[in-house]
Structures are given as structure tokens and as C-alpha cells.
Amino acid sequence: MIVKVQEKDFIAEKEIQELKNNCMEIPGAINSFIGYVRNFSNEKKLTSLTIEHYSGMTEKMLLEISTKASQKWPLLGTLIIHRYGKLNIGDQIVLAASASLHRNAAFEATQFIMDYLKTKAPFWKSEEINNQNKWVLSRREDEQALKKWED
Amino acid sequence: MRILYFSWLKEKIGLNSQEIIKPKSVETVDDLITFLKEKSEKHKNAFSDLNSIKVSVNQEFADLETKIKEKDEIAFFPPVTGG
Numbered sequence: 001m002i003v004k005v006q007e008k009d010f011i012a013e014k015e016i017q018e019l020k021n022n023c024m025e026i027p028g029a030i031n032s033f034i035g036y037v038r039n040f041s042n043e044k045k046l047t048s049l050t051i052e053h054y055s056g057m058t059e060k061m062l063l064e065i066s067t068k069a070s071q072k073w074p075l076l077g078t079l080i081i082h083r084y085g086k087l088n089i090g091d092q093i094v095l096a097a098s099a100s101l102h103r104n105a106a107f108e109a110t111q112f113i114m115d116y117l118k119t120k121a122p123f124w125k126s127e128e129i130n131n132q133n134k135w136v137l138s139r140r141e142d143e144q145a146l147k148k149w150e151d
Numbered sequence: 152m153r154i155l156y157f158s159w160l161k162e163k164i165g166l167n168s169q170e171i172i173k174p175k176s177v178e179t180v181d182d183l184i185t186f187l188k189e190k191s192e193k194h195k196n197a198f199s200d201l202n203s204i205k206v207s208v209n210q211e212f213a214d215l216e217t218k219i220k221e222k223d224e225i226a227f228f229p230p231v232t233g234g
Binding site for chain 2: 035051052053054056057060082093094114117118119120121122123124125126135136137138
């Protein structure tokens with residue numbers, strides 16, 4: 001389980017290679033997701049995005065999410081990188097990836113990691129619109145997304 | 152105990168964190184909020200709608216009934232918006 005919380009950008013290919021190299025067996029499948037900064041928010045033009053986080057708890061929660069995913073699917077490894085600080089339009093925010101012997105576990109685990117991260121990892125986004133910073137409100141759909149994994 | 156604030160709570164209260172000695176009357180998170188609200192107008196304002204506030208104790212999600220101790224790290228923040 002690799003977890004990185006960092007200000008600097010990442011090269012997805014390099015990070016996925018690291019995930020692959022850390023697997024005990026050769027993974028037949030690695031699925032990955034990258035989240036980027038959008039240029040519009042509720043039809044308003046964005047100039048930048050600033051992300052704050054709770055250092056310590058963030059790493060703890062991301063590891064907890066990775067553990068949960070590994071208990072639910074036969075994974076060979078997981079990777080979560082999440083950035084904080086000031087980001088520009090189109091910048092990478094998050095990379096989540098899951099490695100497994102077969103594709104289904106990898107597909108599902110990555111989606112699970114993202115759904116969990118959205119409601120459990122202590123990050124807060126602030127959007128800059130017309131030279132004003134506004135805290136992003138949480139979305140009810142994100143809470144709903146978690147429900148599909150409950151069983 | 153150490154209390155941390157994030158996002159708009161930090162801005163409304165005007166503090167990143169504060170250290171307080173646990174008063175005898177404070178046994179739960181709910182008691183702590185009551186104590187803080189009595190102490191300052193800024194806290195009173197920030198904690199006016201508890202539905203929009205999450206809490207963690209020692210970096211684990213908690214709730215109003217969670218018991219707290221002198222050495223605990225308690226954080227208050229709005230629902231998370233990462234990813």
C-alpha cells in the first residue's frame with residue numbers, strides 16, 4: 001500500500017511503475033484514476049484551486065481506505081497520491097490505482113478507493129472565482145456513492 | 152487538550168489550533184463545544200449549525216457523544232471535499 005500526500009506534481013507512469021514493482025507477484029492488471037482541476041464550477045469560471053488537509057489524519061485515513069480495499073478484493077497493491085496547496089486549471093489532483101491478477105478486482109477497487117476518499121479523507125477545496133476564494137460544499141451524491149459498497 | 156480547526160471553521164474562529172486544559176465539566180465532544188461557545192462569540196458563531204460540522208478525536212472520526220481526555224487531539228471541520 002503506497003500513500004503519498006504531497007504539494008508537488010507527480011508523473012503517473014512512474015508512480016504506477018513503482019506500484020507494479022512493489023507487488024509480490026506480477027499483476028495481470030493495474031487500473032488507475034486521475035482527478036484534475038476543472039475550469040468551471042457551477043457555471044462559474046475558475047482561476048485556481050487551493051487544497052487544505054489535516055496532516056497526519058489524512059495519511060491515516062488513506063491507509064485505512066487502502067486496507068479496506070485490500071480486504072474486499074484480492075489485490076496485489078494499491079496506490080493513492082493526493083496533492084495539496086494551490087493548483088491551477090488542468091493540474092493533477094489525485095491518482096488512485098489498484099493492482100490485481102485480474103481486471104475486475106482492479107477496476108472495482110479503484111472506484112471504491114475514490115468513493116471512500118471523497119467522503120473520508122480530510123481534504124478541503126477552496127475555489128478561486130473572480131478573485132474570491134470560496135470553500136467547496138460537500139455533495140450529497142458523494143455520500144450516496146459510498147452506499148453501493150455496503151453489504 | 153489540543154483543538155484543531157480546518158476550512159471555514161478556521162476562518163470563522165480565527166485560529167488554526169488552540170491548547171486548553173480540560174475543564175472538569177467537559178467529558179464529551181458535545182460538552183467541549185458547549186464550553187467553547189460560552190467562551191467566545193466567534194466559537195458561538197462557528198458552531199451554530201452542528202449539522203455542517205464533523206469532528207475527529209485523535210485523528211479518528213468521532214461524534215458528539217465521544218468521550219474525551221486531557222491528552223486528546225480534537226479537530227473540527229466541515230464535510231470533506233477532496234478527490
